[in-house]
Amino acid sequence: MNRFKDGGQVDKNTLSNKPECSSLKVLGTAYAGSGDFVHLYLEPPLWEFSPGQFVMLRPESWGLDPLWPRPFSICEKTAEYMRIFIQVVGRGTRLLSLCDPGSTINVTGPLGRGFRVPEGPLLILAGGMGIAPFLGLCKNHPYPQKISMLFGHRLALKHYPFEESPGEMHKESMHQVSEDDLKTFAQVLGERIRDFAPKGEILACGPMPFLKVVQKYALACKASVQISVETRMACGVGACLGCVVKTNEEEMVQSCLYGPVFAADKIVL
């Protein structure tokens, strides 16, 4: 399971599950609270993945426009379906949210490196859509009581699959509407990271400002934190060099290949 070198720089030598391209049928879509949040259900691909890995999706109907496929975390995969949880933020996500059942999507995956999930206690920090990669992880975890989750969201809770994760987990959600709410949330993030640091592994995914706060406290408490970053991607396979992030060694590495999950103390956000 451990795909990272212990210590040292960002590991560039190992790649887990070999990715492939497949054409998968849309089984259906389910909206969550509004048309802007959609669960997309696809035929399950044959490959296995680790949580935090992602797929590039491109409906066959796109022709040459939009040009790029779009990257999404794998929310959950069962024998019946692969689920992608999408928030509509632009043209590509809008088109994906409107995919008809039976239509075909080109899927490349599993891509990148997911979270290393050790056996001990886990603290999951999710901001908004950052909840997506954790749903399957929590549902399939053998000891959900060992997982704590702090979920921050700016839109109503009904849009997110928060309740769906196992009830045995220690779950906490915080709604941020005002600037003050954001400050309080940042404070709570700091407290949780500090308290949990000696106990186990922390996994985080969310928007950049959120990740910056997490990283700040992770470094201050010397906590073992893995963060998943979102970058603009064209190819998804390490070829275009569009998605790079800067490491502590001032190296630019492709987040589609060596991420999207990185140790919080290895990259500059």
Next chain:
Amino acid sequence: MDLSVDLGGLCLKNPVMSASGTFGYGLEFSSFGDLKELGAIVVKGLSLKPKKGNPVPRIAETPCGMLNAIGLQNIGIENFLKDKLPFLPWKETPVVVNLYAQSVPEFGVLAGILSDEPGIAALEVNISCPNVREGGVQFGQNAKAAAAVVSEAKRKCGVKPLIIKLSPNVTDIRSIALAVQGAGADMISLINTLGGMAVDVYTRKPRLANVFGGLSGPAIKPVALKMVYEVCSEVDIPVIGLGGISSAEDVLEFILVGAHAVQVGTANFLRPDFIFDLIRELPQAMSRTGIASLEELRGGLETVEPSPVCA
């Protein structure tokens, strides 16, 4: 069906190469198809020393295309030869190295390093990168400077065929093409990306950190086709056409206007197995156009008048 092409010193089993910078070092695509099926593998532009490239965002999507300002991030020539080349199927498929340098002598040094490297089939000299401050396009926009680079590289590259990659960001592409032919280029490839930019009216920011970038993808195909046609009508050396190719028919269009071979760039981003599928579809596309070899189509464009170039 005969897909092979002879580029004078460089023989390909089919006319489809990957375009530099859109196919990594080749190995990134080995999970998605057999690299041996490509006509040739052209790798990311390499410089003498590793380069970090430009700040992000480096890419932006545009209608039927994209802008990039990668800034030639690369691992450097030595690391490529040591860490990547041994894993490429260079015995079965020609590997072409795309080169970038900041000065004429530096192009010579690079060519010298590659001159007796058995795994390298040809050199493609990039005198057309719009995304770096020094070098790059400054050599490609001036016939004299372009010729100087070619002479120097030719002097140092030994028996390796020399491809010169031209920039479309010029007033008269034919004069540059003639100059590089005169200076000893064995082949010409074109086009590199077209200068462009994209802005966000809500944030009032450019979409690329570099402000300017290079436009590529299907959107530029008509421009590329015209320039390839013009250059093919002017020079005697083989021409490799590229710019927006995204189907087997597109490949044949470039052959029709006179290209010997083609490169597929941005279309590789549609799906990582794209180029392999395109090559597989080429024979069917050829039979649809009624040809059994590319030779039958090459340069066969039927124009009513000796085509006027201005429009």
